[in-house]
Structures are given as C-alpha cells and as structure tokens.
Amino acid sequence: MAIRRQSAILGLLLAPATLFLGVFFLLPLLIIALFSFLTPGLYGGVEWSFYHWNYGRIFGWADGIMEVFEPVYLRILWRSLSFAALTVLVTLLLCYPVAFWVSRLPERSRLFFLFLITLPFFSSLIVRLYAWLLILKPTGFLNSALMGLGLIAQPLEILYTPTAVVLGMVYVMVPFMFLPLYAAVDNLDRAQVEASMDLGANRVQTFLKVVLPQTLPGIMGGAVIVFIPSVGNFIVPDILGGAKGLMIGNLVEQQFLSARNWPFGSALSMVIMSVVLTVLLVAVTRARKTGAGHA
Amino acid sequence: MDSLLEIRGARREFVTPEGDRIAALDGVDLDVGAKEFVTLLGPSGCGKTTLLRAISGFEALDGGTIRLGGADLTALPPFRRPLNTVFQSYALFGHMTVARNVGYALEVAGVPKRRREAEVAEALDKVGLSGMGARRPGQLSGGQRQRVALARAIVAKPRLLLLDEPLSALDRNLRQQMQIELKTLQDRLGIAFVFVTHDQEEALTMSDRIVVMRAGRIEQIGAPRDIYRRPRNRFVAEFIGETNLFPVTVDRVEGPTALARTAEGVELLLPAAGRKPGEAITAILRPTDFTLADKGIPGTVRSAVYLGSDLHLFVAPAAGGPEIRVTARDGQAAETGAAVHLAHDPARVHVLEGG
Numbered sequence A: 001m002a003i004r005r006q007s008a009i010l011g012l013l014l015a016p017a018t019l020f021l022g023v024f025f026l027l028p029l030l031i032i033a034l035f036s037f038l039t040p041g042l043y044g045g046v047e048w049s050f051y052h053w054n055y056g057r058i059f060g061w062a063d064g065i066m067e068v069f070e071p072v073y074l075r076i077l078w079r080s081l082s083f084a085a086l087t088v089l090v091t092l093l094l095c096y097p098v099a100f101w102v103s104r105l106p107e108r109s110r111l112f113f114l115f116l117i118t119l120p121f122f123s124s125l126i127v128r129l130y131a132w133l134l135i136l137k138p139t140g141f142l143n144s145a146l147m148g149l150g151l152i153a154q155p156l157e158i159l160y161t162p163t164a165v166v167l168g169m170v171y172v173m174v175p176f177m178f179l180p181l182y183a184a185v186d187n188l189d190r191a192q193v194e195a196s197m198d199l200g201a202n203r204v205q206t207f208l209k210v211v212l213p214q215t216l217p218g219i220m221g222g223a224v225i226v227f228i229p230s231v232g233n234f235i236v237p238d239i240l241g242g243a244k245g246l247m248i249g250n251l252v253e254q255q256f257l258s259a260r261n262w263p264f265g266s267a268l269s270m271v272i273m274s275v276v277l278t279v280l281l282v283a284v285t286r287a288r289k290t291g292a293g294h295a
Numbered sequence B: 001m002d003s004l005l006e007i008r009g010a011r012r013e014f015v016t017p018e019g020d021r022i023a024a025l026d027g028v029d030l031d032v033g034a035k036e037f038v039t040l041l042g043p044s045g046c047g048k049t050t051l052l053r054a055i056s057g058f059e060a061l062d063g064g065t066i067r068l069g070g071a072d073l074t075a076l077p078p079f080r081r082p083l084n085t086v087f088q089s090y091a092l093f094g095h096m097t098v099a100r101n102v103g104y105a106l107e108v109a110g111v112p113k114r115r116r117e118a119e120v121a122e123a124l125d126k127v128g129l130s131g132m133g134a135r136r137p138g139q140l141s142g143g144q145r146q147r148v149a150l151a152r153a154i155v156a157k158p159r160l161l162l163l164d165e166p167l168s169a170l171d172r173n174l175r176q177q178m179q180i181e182l183k184t185l186q187d188r189l190g191i192a193f194v195f196v197t198h199d200q201e202e203a204l205t206m207s208d209r210i211v212v213m214r215a216g217r218i219e220q221i222g223a224p225r226d227i228y229r230r231p232r233n234r235f236v237a238e239f240i241g242e243t244n245l246f247p248v249t250v251d252r253v254e255g256p257t258a259l260a261r262t263a264e265g266v267e268l269l270l271p272a273a274g275r276k277p278g279e280a281i282t283a284i285l286r287p288t289d290f291t292l293a294d295k296g297i298p299g300t301v302r303s304a305v306y307l308g309s310d311l312h313l314f315v316a317p318a319a320g321g322p323e324i325r326v327t328a329r330d331g332q333a334a335e336t337g338a339a340v341h342l343a344h345d346p347a348r349v350h351v352l353e354g355g
C-alpha cells in the first residue's frame, strides 16, 4: 500500500525528466530508426514503405538494381573508428602527465590553468579550425617556421591528410579528456602512493600497481567522452580532411544535406550508434571487472 | 647501548605561505635501541611528523644524518629504506583485497606466490585478522583497517616500524585496547617502534622511552617515570600529566628538609640536599602527591569532580595564589566549600632550578 503510493509519487517526481529525455533524445532516435527502414523519396524525404536495402548497401546484400553494395562505407566506418581510437590515445598520452603536473601547482596557477583549458569553449569551433587551416597549409605558419629554421626544404603536406584530421580532433578533444583525468588525478590518495613506496615499490611499480588503477575511472571517463563524438565528427574532416580524411559523419551529413537520401543517412547513423554502443559496453564491463570493489 | 637508529643534527626548515621560515626540526639527536618502543610526544606542529617522515625518507633533511644499523640512510629514497610505516590515515589500497594489501611488500620484492601467501596468513594471524584476507578494505571497521595497516607494515619483517598517530581515529575503548595490543606485538616481534602521538597518556602507557618535543627541538628524553617524576623544565612538567607548579623562595634548611614559601605565603617542605636559603626555585607536585590531612597547607575546596575511583579537587590556598589540583582517594569526603589541609611528603617534591 505504502509502497504503491511511494512509487506513484516517484513516478510523478520523475515525470519531467522522463518527458525531457523522451522529447529530446528518445523521439529523434525513434524517428531515425524508423526512417532507416523506409524507401528514399525521389526528391528527398521518405516514402512510407518498408525497405531494407539501406542496410544492404552498407553490409553487402543490396538488391543490385536500385542499390549497390559499396564496401567503401565499411571502410570509412573502420577509418572513423580508428581515427577516434587514435584521438583517444593521443589525448590520453598528452593529458595524463599534464594532469599530474597541474594537480601539483599552487592553487592560483592551478585555477588559471583550468581556466585556460576551458577557454576554447568560449569561441566558435569553426573559427578555431580555420585557424588550424592557416597554420597547416603549405604556405602556412608551421611550414614557414620549419623552412625558416632550415629543418625542411619542401613544405610538409599535412593539410587534407588523415594526419590533419587526427591533429584537429586531438585539438578539439583535449579539454574533454583533460577534465575527467584531472578530477581523477586530483582525487588520488597521496598517502597510498607513499604507502606503496614505503613498502618497497619503486616509482614504476607504484605507478602500475597504485596510481594507474586509482585513476582508471578518470581514464575510462575521458576515453568514452572523447571517443563518442570523435567517431561521428564531421566538422574537423570537413575543414581539414580532404578526400582521404573523409569520415562516417561526413557521409551522414552528405546523405541528409546534398544527396537527400534520408533513409540511407539514417541507416548509417544507426550503424554508427550500434558500433559505438557495443564498444562502450565492452569497455565498461571490462573496467568493472578490473576495478571491481573499487571505492 | 647498541642503537639501531641514530639521528644526528637533523634539521629541516619550511617556508610558510606567508613567507616565514619555520624550523620544523632544529637540530635533533636521537638514538633508538634495537628492541625499544620510543614515543615522540609533543603538541601539534612541534615536528613529530616531520621527524618520522625524515626517517622514512619522504622528507629530505636540510642537514644531519640518519643511520639504521650502521648504514647511512640519509640519501636513500623511501623504497630503499629497510623500515616500514603505519600511516595515520592507514592508506590501505582500496582496489586490492586485504590479503593483497598485506602481501604488497612481498609482491613488489618478487617473493613467490606460495611463500607470500604463507607469510600473509602469518601476519594476519599476528594482528588477529585470520581469514579476512578476501575482504576489501572498504568492508572493514576502523579497528580492522588499523590492523590491516599494521599487518601490511610488518609482513616484510622490518627492524624498525614507524607509526604516526595510528590510534587517533579510534574511539576511546578501542584505542586503549590497541595500545596494549601494540605493545604486546612489539615485544613479540622484537623490533623497534617509533610511535608518534600528542596524547601524553598514550605515551606513558606504551613507551620504553618518551621523547618530548617542542618547536623542532627535543626537550627531554627519558623513561615515562622519569619524564613524569623528574621533568627537566616547566614545559615538560606541564605537558605530561597534571601538575602544580610553585615558584618559591627557600626560607630555611632544617636537617633533611627545607622550608620554602611562595610570594603569597604558601609553605612547602622539600628535600634539603643542595638547597640554600634565599634561593629561588620552582617546586613541582603532582595532584596525587597531596593528601587531605589535619595539618598542612590550609585552603578551601573550590570544586570537586568525581571521576570513577578518584576525586579531583581544586583547592584555593588560604594564603592566596593559584588553585592547587589534588587527587583524593574515593571515600575521603570533601565537598565544595569545605575547609581542608593539604599534606605532602617532602621527598615527592621535584625541584626545577630557577624561578
């Protein structure tokens, strides 16, 4: 009796959150899921009849008449995943030592550094990426500097290559990796680090057996937050990528905006989402296992 | 004495955020015997933790040396020093089981799993935690965590164990029980303990010798009894136990006893040896040194606190001056406002030279 009333009250309390999630997350998702099984309209939009060749085009059982299997989609998906993984790795390697360094700064400089890290959020991503374009182009800042120093004779071809894309994504994602890492490092129990050394563990052993496991939640958090938007990112490859830097997000964008094939774009989105979800589930369950009983 | 630990001229300065320099260690000399229980005692901020961390290697010295068993430790990093520490916060590894925590020192030293498990079981047994190895630190009570920290620190059989206020987080009953257990464990292991506390009762209970510190210096080193009965100065006298300090002038010497008087006129008897009339000294009497009698210092009971077996009295001398603390045995009736006489044995008076 009391329990039923409680759950009624709970339901009432949760209603706004449910409504919010429903309207802003679930509904669009359902529309995309639905569209991915519909027939593309001749001039954009959809026709309301079931059609599974959207997925067929991607995975290789297209009907061969209207839709043709093109392995390029899987290749681009694979490229996107590896670019995202590389972005996670590079941001992690960059941010992890810096997080330790920052956590040891005096309070004033620490706050200043954290402010600097969030500074990019105050300006437009597009503008910042165009700045990178100016830096990386053959007559840009980087090449002029390197040639001026006599380190290279020919301008480096960085712009419109995969390198430029990963560089741009690393640049965009660094704050997202840094903040969770910093939180974990700042929370690290210094006494445990000292206990480890007191018990005879040298610095490497202490890092592997105490520091790394203790900061693992931050590493996982940062990796997830960087990986998800990286896989679907289309702005960075748009500006810095060229043909060889094309990512799955660009494909989706093209399907919706220029090719006007909404169902195919929806199908691509659904594929990205399921791959990302699978990767996440595997990562989270494995982290659970290794960090079981943590905290 | 064959000393295990030898500290000579240890100095360490810190710069405070305000830019002042403070000497946390201001020339400390200390010897600790191989099987000795030595306590560092002193008010907060007197440098106890700094001294302990200098021994364990987490605080570098600005000057001086630290030797253990004849070998110079001063330049060695903490993980090369053959001693272990029980941390105040316990600092157990939250992501490991109790057994792995305890076996950590052996694990990093590369001891094979078989032998490690046997020694972990032995260490857990010594602290009374047999069979708890599979738990996580988060699933233990404060007292149990304390024991895990202890087992972890003794598993590698160090010759010296450092303990920084390890009992301060425990409640009073458990603390008293752990005091006895720690002392017993130290006897059984036959190793040296350097134990830090700011609690003088704890120091008196457990130590072979007490090191009283103030502002980075050692004020006195001695057995608990020595420190209590024969404090070297006012600071030690007031820090250890309850004390009555009487600044007195020696009036006259009669045979084995001398008579001395405070400025207000309270009269005390003390041993005549070495006393000269007219000399200004400080006489120290503990509350238990007074008895309620028919003769002695006349006074009025200002307040009486009943504490189990004892009655604590504050007596205002009829002549004036500060109230005298007296511990009367239970059964001796003395209510607030009662007129009493305080008698004392002249031999119990401890004298500090100078006023």
Ligand SMILES: Nc1ncnc2c1ncn2[C@@H]1O[C@H](COP(=O)(O)OP(=O)(O)O)[C@@H](O)[C@H]1O
Pocket (backbone or CB within 6 Å): B014, B015, B016, B022, B023, B024, B042, B043, B044, B045, B046, B047, B048, B049, B050, B051
């Ligand atoms: N890392 C430090 N930086 C600045 N001052 C310190 C530092 N560590 C200790 N001190 C100062 O040194 C003095 C002794 O400290 P400590 O050894 O911790 O005292 P205790 O353990 O006896 O309470 C204190 O005045 C303390 O403020």
Ligand SMILES: [Mg+2]
Pocket (backbone or CB within 6 Å): B048, B049, B050
């Ligand atoms: Mg301390």
